[in-house]
Structures are given as structure tokens and as C-alpha cells.
Amino acid sequence: xxxPFDYGNxxxxxxxxxxxTHNVYYFAFYxxxxxxxxxxxxxxxxxxxxxxxxxxxxxxxRPSEVGQETVKxxxxxxxxxxxxx
Numbered sequence: 065x066x067x068p069f070d071y072g073n074x075x076x077x078x079x080x081x082x083x084x085t086h087n088v089y090y091f092a093f094y095x096x097x098x099x100x101x102x103x104x105x106x107x108x109x110x111x112x113x114x115x116x117x118x119x120x121x122x123x124x125x126r127p128s129e130v131g132q133e134t135v136k137x138x139x140x141x142x143x144x145x146x147x148x149x
Contacts, residue, residue, distance in 0.1 A: 086100075091130065100128065103127055104126070
């Protein structure tokens, strides 16, 4: 099982489109790419007719917040809520 609080895995041979030098990281749990040096997600959260999906709702605003206690608490609270797919 993927640990949602890992700080992502660097992707070989792909650089950040913001500055073209930093590594891009993939966060499997959030199904998202980010640049940790720029502290930016490299794509926006998805939008569905009902709003954001569960994965995007659980994603913190910045990659540097992954693993922080408040993010863990938010994730656990959202996990306990019923999710309608």
C-alpha cells in the first residue's frame, strides 16, 4: 500500500516546467506531480459535476505540506466520511 505521506518519488529526465532545472516528483497517493523546490503542484485539482474528487480533496495546498500533522488529521477525518462515487 502506498504511504500517502511520502514526499514523492523523483521522475528521471523530467524537469520542472516553472524553472526548467528542478526535479519533478510524483505523489502516487495524490495522483499528482509536483516540484518540491518551487513548492507547486504541476496541475490543478480535478473538477467533477459534484465538485472535486476524493483524491483531490485530500491533497494539501502545497507539496511541502505533505506529511505534516494537520494534513494527516485532515486525511483521517475525510477518510471517515462517506464518499459517494
